[in-house]
Amino acid sequence: MMKELFPRKQVIGFIFSLVLTAVALLVYFMDMSFAVGMTILLVTAFIQAGLQLILFMHAGESEDKTTIYTSIYYGMAIAIITVLGTLLTLVWTYQFQ
Amino acid sequence: MEFFERFAVPHPSPAIYASMVAIGLTVIAIFAGLTYFKKWGFLWREWLTTVDHKRIGIMYLISAILMLFRGGADAIMMRAQLAAPENKLLDAQHYNEIFSTHGVVMILFMAMPFIIGLMNFVIPLQIGARDVAFPRLNALSFWLFFAGAMLFNISFVVGGSPDAGWTSYFPLAGNDFSQSVGTNYYMIAIQIAGLGTLMTGINFLATILKMRAPGMTLMKMPMFTWSAFIANIIIVFAFPVLTVALAMGTLDRLFGANFFTSNNGGMDMLWANLFWVWGHPEVYILILPAFGIYSEVISTFARRNLYGYKSMVGSMVIISVLSFVVWVHHFFTMGQGAFVNSIFSITTMAIAVPTGVKIFNWLFTLHKGKIVITTPMLYSLLFIPLFTIGGVTGVMLGMSAADYQYHNTMFLVAHFHMVIIPGVVFAMLAGLTYYWPKMFGFMLNERIGKWSAWTIGISTLVAFMPMFFSGLDGQARRMYTYSEASGFAIWNMISFIGAAGLAVGFALIVYNIYYSFRYASRDIGSDPWDARTLEWSTHTPVPEYNFAKIPQIDSVEPFWDQKKHGKKLFEGELEKIHMPNNSGIPFIMGILFFLWGFSFIFAMWIPVIIFTLAIFGCMAYQSFEKDHGRYIPLEEVEETENKLGGNR
Ligand code: HEM
Ligand SMILES: [Cu+2]
Numbered sequence: 001m002m003k004e005l006f007p008r009k010q011v012i013g014f015i016f017s018l019v020l021t022a023v024a025l026l027v028y029f030m031d032m033s034f035a036v037g038m039t040i041l042l043v044t045a046f047i048q049a050g051l052q053l054i055l056f057m058h059a060g061e062s063e064d065k066t067t068i069y070t071s072i073y074y075g076m077a078i079a080i081i082t083v084l085g086t087l088l089t090l091v092w093t094y095q096f097q
Numbered sequence: 098m099e100f101f102e103r104f105a106v107p108h109p110s111p112a113i114y115a116s117m118v119a120i121g122l123t124v125i126a127i128f129a130g131l132t133y134f135k136k137w138g139f140l141w142r143e144w145l146t147t148v149d150h151k152r153i154g155i156m157y158l159i160s161a162i163l164m165l166f167r168g169g170a171d172a173i174m175m176r177a178q179l180a181a182p183e184n185k186l187l188d189a190q191h192y193n194e195i196f197s198t199h200g201v202v203m204i205l206f207m208a209m210p211f212i213i214g215l216m217n218f219v220i221p222l223q224i225g226a227r228d229v230a231f232p233r234l235n236a237l238s239f240w241l242f243f244a245g246a247m248l249f250n251i252s253f254v255v256g257g258s259p260d261a262g263w264t265s266y267f268p269l270a271g272n273d274f275s276q277s278v279g280t281n282y283y284m285i286a287i288q289i290a291g292l293g294t295l296m297t298g299i300n301f302l303a304t305i306l307k308m309r310a311p312g313m314t315l316m317k318m319p320m321f322t323w324s325a326f327i328a329n330i331i332i333v334f335a336f337p338v339l340t341v342a343l344a345m346g347t348l349d350r351l352f353g354a355n356f357f358t359s360n361n362g363g364m365d366m367l368w369a370n371l372f373w374v375w376g377h378p379e380v381y382i383l384i385l386p387a388f389g390i391y392s393e394v395i396s397t398f399a400r401r402n403l404y405g406y407k408s409m410v411g412s413m414v415i416i417s418v419l420s421f422v423v424w425v426h427h428f429f430t431m432g433q434g435a436f437v438n439s440i441f442s443i444t445t446m447a448i449a450v451p452t453g454v455k456i457f458n459w460l461f462t463l464h465k466g467k468i469v470i471t472t473p474m475l476y477s478l479l480f481i482p483l484f485t486i487g488g489v490t491g492v493m494l495g496m497s498a499a500d501y502q503y504h505n506t507m508f509l510v511a512h513f514h515m516v517i518i519p520g521v522v523f524a525m526l527a528g529l530t531y532y533w534p535k536m537f538g539f540m541l542n543e544r545i546g547k548w549s550a551w552t553i554g555i556s557t558l559v560a561f562m563p564m565f566f567s568g569l570d571g572q573a574r575r576m577y578t579y580s581e582a583s584g585f586a587i588w589n590m591i592s593f594i595g596a597a598g599l600a601v602g603f604a605l606i607v608y609n610i611y612y613s614f615r616y617a618s619r620d621i622g623s624d625p626w627d628a629r630t631l632e633w634s635t636h637t638p639v640p641e642y643n644f645a646k647i648p649q650i651d652s653v654e655p656f657w658d659q660k661k662h663g664k665k666l667f668e669g670e671l672e673k674i675h676m677p678n679n680s681g682i683p684f685i686m687g688i689l690f691f692l693w694g695f696s697f698i699f700a701m702w703i704p705v706i707i708f709t710l711a712i713f714g715c716m717a718y719q720s721f722e723k724d725h726g727r728y729i730p731l732e733e734v735e736e737t738e739n740k741l742g743g744n745r
Binding site: 064075078081086090 | 306330334338364366367370374418421422424425433434436437440
């Protein structure tokens with residue numbers, strides 16, 4: 001009975017998202033190269049976003065599951081294409097010419 | 098006195114002073130008229146506070162037509178200035194301001210509200226819903242758009258118009274080269290209207306996904322709804338980029354940031370990049386609903402179902418992805434080199450393919466059809482050849498090596514006018530004529546309608562074809578004059594004649610509205626075109642709740658099946674109907690946003706803070722307000738249905 005009432009998943013998720021935040025903060029407090037810092041930030045940010053969407057915003061729990069996931073994937077694809085395309089046109093192309 | 102100096106126009110002329118007086122007098126006349134005829138209460142109850150998608154749609158359409166005339170006046174002035182070499186009608190500064198505002202007004206405050214207006218009116222009817230998913234949000238969208246549009250439009254009499262082009266490229270748009278508040282108007286007014294558009298996008302996605310009548314699967318949606326669905330997906334993913342770019346531009350101009358400056362680590366090319374990351378999807382946001390209108394009109398008046406429904410849907414889904422991967426074709430000449438340009442050249446060629454698929458689908462629909470030429474159909478038939486000219490020249494521009502020749506010449510200007518006018522404007526005129534009887538209960542006169550369609554069609558060619566030639570000869574865009582020796586004079590004179598012809602065409606439309614309002618028959622039934630989709634199955638005038646009984650759908654053309662094959666659309670008993678209440682909050686927020694934006698533009702921080710708080714106050718009020726809507730009692734529903742000619 002108690003087991004069912006206790007929101008185990010949510011509490012663990014909450015602790016995990018605090019840990020992710022702490023790890024991201026390390027980038028500020030510790031001395032590390034730009035590349036390492038950026039990698040940590042990107043990785044923790046994506047895990048954090050996933051956690052929030054799936055666990056706390058219940059993305060997969062309704063009949064609209066497919067719609068919600070389709071739009072998330074579509075959005076991610078567009079964002080990644082835009083960012084990579086922008087880097088390509090404004091930065092990388094000048095480095096490799 | 099010093100305080101008021103900032104509102105002076107930096108580069109005045111008699112025409113601007115005359116406009117000030119005219120605007121002042123019009124405002125006084127409107128207020129006096131409303132007071133004299135005691136219409137304030139009516140206006141407030143029926144329109145300003147409405148959350149009804151049909152009325153919001155009509156308000157969008159009225160705004161769009163008003164803005165069409167504002168933008169049209171700009172256009173005539175530009176063409177008149179260029180009609181002869183070394184002309185002195187406008188000076189360089191005025192010409193800069195006019196082409197900048199012309200572009201913004203036409204794209205953001207004419208074409209956008211036109212499509213959003215038609216979407217508002219048509220989509221809930223077409224999917225058998227009683228309103229959009231979030232009616233009050235819809236009203237807020239409209240009032241934010243309207244606040245943005247009005248803010249932008251007062252720029253030329255208060256403080257000065259933007260003059261860095263509708264693309265507002267930095268560093269030209271930065272403080273060093275654009276010192277007046279003009280570009281602040283650009284940043285803030287478009288920001289406010291853009292927020293409204295983003296909300297519309299979310300609202301219509303939710304509406305189309307969640308509010309369809311039972312039985313209407315995605316693949317049974319009418320083509321206009323499909324096209325609007327895809328357009329709204331693009332809105333939701335493209336407009337945030339504009340929001341961010343405008344915010345960064347605002348920070349640069351008003352708070353000394355260095356995102357787009359050419360020193361302190363700023364990068365001016367980033368603006369061009371972000372602008373077109375939004376800008377190219379934006380042209381597809383405009384064209385897709387226009388395609389949707391053509392699909393409806395062509396299948397109605399070819400008297401058959403649309404050829405290739407699935408390939409139509411498929412090509413739009415492909416466009417929704419491809420439209421996000423071509424943006425660099427707007428600045429092939431910026432220096433990113435052959436490799437990058439080639440990538441974006443190829444994606445650009447690719448996007449012409451699904452566009453071509455749609456053209457062929459319409460042609461096949463026509464091929465087997467029994468064509469009836471009405472005014473909306475005439476626009477659609479004129480659209481096909483004219484738009485093809487625009488599309489083919491688009492592919493020419495898409496070849497990056499060749500674009501070095503065409504870029505920023507009149508050839509480019511001719512391209513986008515030949516896609517936007519036959520593509521979007523003709524569609525909007527077709528849609529307006531087609532849905533007019535559903536909106537207002539009478540038809541527009543067909544004879545005058547066809548005259549205007551032919552006038553506008555021919556004038557479009559006369560106005561824009563010469564630009565292809567003068568562009569290839571080297572006439573640059575955005576130049577306020579040219580020499581006699583350049584040889585451009587003849588092309589520009591022809592162009593001016595075309596522009597005048599367009600003005601005549603639009604004047605004919607206005608006359609048609611007046612004429613039909615006075616003389617047209619009011620006894621037209623609810624399906625005057627013998628159409629096929631659901632929006633024609635309800636009464637005219639459409640009752641507030643759209644459908645007394647929610648229809649049961651089992652095909653793409655449910656209404657046609659009902660008429661021709663005796664299928665039952667509406668079954669069951671009448672019931673009381675739940676509807677949302679009107680609200681004054683969206684209108685009030687629109688006014689607050691207008692004042693907020695105005696203060697922001699002039700960097701008057703105390704009012705900015707006050708209006709910001711007031712806006713948050715409105716949002717807090719909304720959050721805590723208990724409003725569960727209301728029921729229209731059964732007796733009232735029965736009475737309305739009987740009065741409108743029996744329940745269906
Ligand atoms: C057949 C598909 C199309 C192709 C391949 C195409 C290609 C292009 C290219 C390459 C340019 C940039 C040229 C330059 O700056 O030198 C351009 C500009 C433009 N196109 Fe298209 N286009 C297409 C369809 C459309 C449509 C459907 C619209 C609008 C409804 C549109 C609106 C515009 C506008 C507004 C510009 C110019 C913006 C400016 O610089 O002010 N195009 N197009
Ligand atoms: Cu483009």
